[in-house]
Amino acid sequence: MTRDEYELDICTRSGAAVDVPFKPDAFIEEWKPRVAECHDNVDYWVKHHVGYTEVRGWIYLMGSEPGPVVYTAHSVVRGPDGELFDITPLYNNDERRGLFITHVGDDATFLAMRTGIFITLRCQGDCSAPPLDPMWALQQYVLEPDEAL
Template sequence: MSISHSDYFRRLVDRHQDGVRVLYFEFGPGEAAKCYENVDRFTALYPDHKPAHGWLLTQLANADGSSTGIYRIICHSVVRRPNGELIDVPPMDERDRGSYVFLEHADLDVAFESLKIRFAELYYPPITDLFGQSPHA
């Protein structure tokens, strides 16, 4: 049974409180904004470590610090160590890293590969365009 993209991201946001802050692990050849390549290089060097695909989520705030109810969601991959701990190998600004939690892709009804291509970054609930239609429908 397949679910809509909107339902997938609603369910993801509903799990926001389950997100984890992933420890950065400095990895010599790591490149910013290339998480998939960095994870592939790392796991090739350390085959007992496995990729973990998912999403970085942060809830946007108003100027006064109150919640907007809108989440910024970015497709991301990290590394799962043999003990189950997650580590993040791509370099990232520490302020950005501290504002996001990682949620692993856990929905077997939706293929992660197709999601990461179509939805590399999005806002949920969708920000509607001038005509009132969602760009992610």
């Protein structure tokens, strides 16, 4: 599979992207997940939790500018119940997390597609699924009592 074919597959499935909840208490003794180290975090978690598996994929990078939808390589955990959760903290955990698209294929293909300058991919042009609306994150935003409109 070429990089262009892979990107088209991800972009075509963008309509099936899911919101993966963050698990803030994902600590193991002295170890805790590190910001921007999702793949290592998930690998460590799964190694220490029987019945849990790593799920590779792509997460929507939140942006305020209109234009192509950009995803970055990301890993989350699937629990024994089949539910996905994210253990990797953000610099600001109050920020809305992007939607996640699962990688379909083996780890070798995922690694090849996320290596070097290919850590991100852009969805634009002739995709069969409509691109995600960058404003989706604001749809569930609730004003704080002391915030003005």
